[in-house]
Amino acid sequence: MFATEFINFNISRAAPIRRTVEAIHGPKPPKAGVKSVEDSINEARLQCFLCKLTEKRVLLRPCNHLCFCEPCNDTFQKQIPLLCPICHMHVQSFEIVHF
Ligand SMILES: [Zn+2]
Numbered sequence: 622m623f624a625t626e627f628i629n630f631n632i633s634r635a636a637p638i639r640r641t642v643e644a645i646h647g648p649k650p651p652k653a654g655v656k657s658v659e660d661s662i663n664e665a666r667l668q669c670f671l672c673k674l675t676e677k678r679v680l681l682r683p684c685n686h687l688c689f690c691e692p693c694n695d696t697f698q699k700q701i702p703l704l705c706p707i708c709h710m711h712v713q714s715f716e717i718v719h720f
Pocket residue numbers: 669670671672673674675689690691692693694
């Protein structure tokens with residue numbers, strides 16, 4: 622008799638706490654390992670134009686397009702003429718972006 626009461630007490634105490642956690646952190650995130658389309662697009666946006674492996678780090682000026690990672694930008698800088706691969710504007714300088 623006493624044991625049953627104890628279990629009921631625990632359940633009634635736990636439920637409101639769980640509800641509070643969901644209110645703070647929002648609904649549970651989708652299962653790990655299942656990528657949404659949005660995630661894939663965001664990743665593609667961040668990937669370097671040349672190697673497609675590393676995050677883009679170098680901003681081209683004056684067009685402000687983010688195109689290459691640092692090692693690939695070293696390769697890109699040797700090209701003549703130096704044109705942005707996105708808008709084909711003449712690149713005058715580079716800026717390393719720190720997230
Ligand atoms: Zn790269």
